[in-house]
Amino acid sequence: MKRAWFLPVLFVLCGSVLATVLIFQGSPGRAVAYLLVFVLLAGMYSPLVFPRSIGAQQAQNRSAVDGRPIVFWRPGCKYCLRLRIRLAHRARQAHWVNIWRDPAGAAAVRAANGGNETVPTVVVAGRPHTNPDPAWVRGQLSASA
Incomplete structure (x- = not known):
């Protein structure tokens, strides 16, 4: 915290x-x-600035039900801020996990990025994408809505 x-x-x-x-x-x-x-x-x-974070397990459970992407982020990350700003109001459609508050989220990011805590890492349909283009993420949010 x-x-x-x-x-x-x-x-x-x-x-x-x-x-x-x-x-x-x-x-x-x-x-x-x-x-x-x-x-x-x-x-x-x-x-x-970011939507309310939830735990990684809760995000995975919700994503399995509604198909929305999971965004792993951390405060102070300029790439996370860029993604958040470019998603605008659609950002609230994704499930956001703060890796500094959730050890399981940090472990998921490390597993997806070869041991590094590189954020933003966006998980769509079980596949992680590290620092994806915000336009691509917007498309994923539209497809899941």
Whole structure:
């Protein structure tokens, strides 16, 4: 849990320090602008941007019933963020598993990627796909709906 929030908290702290320095230098406008940028970065890299995660076993059970893809991800991963943003509202159709919160999910990703925890790993119909094109994943979501 702590790892998931490390980067967002670091962004907010760095932004706060920079804003404080700029305010003392007499640039409150720049301070607000920089603080906003750092807060937006913190928001983008926080777990809050992603749909609610479930456990790997629960995701596999649900996927077996409804045929929807399983997306294994972790907070702070720019490729996971890219996938999430490009899927837009359709992202909620997939089953999301945070590998930092679910050891079984991390083990599934390692098994699919030769021992590496490479994310995003998307499992469709039991076949893993490492860092797939977001357009392809959208197609898979449309096919399963």
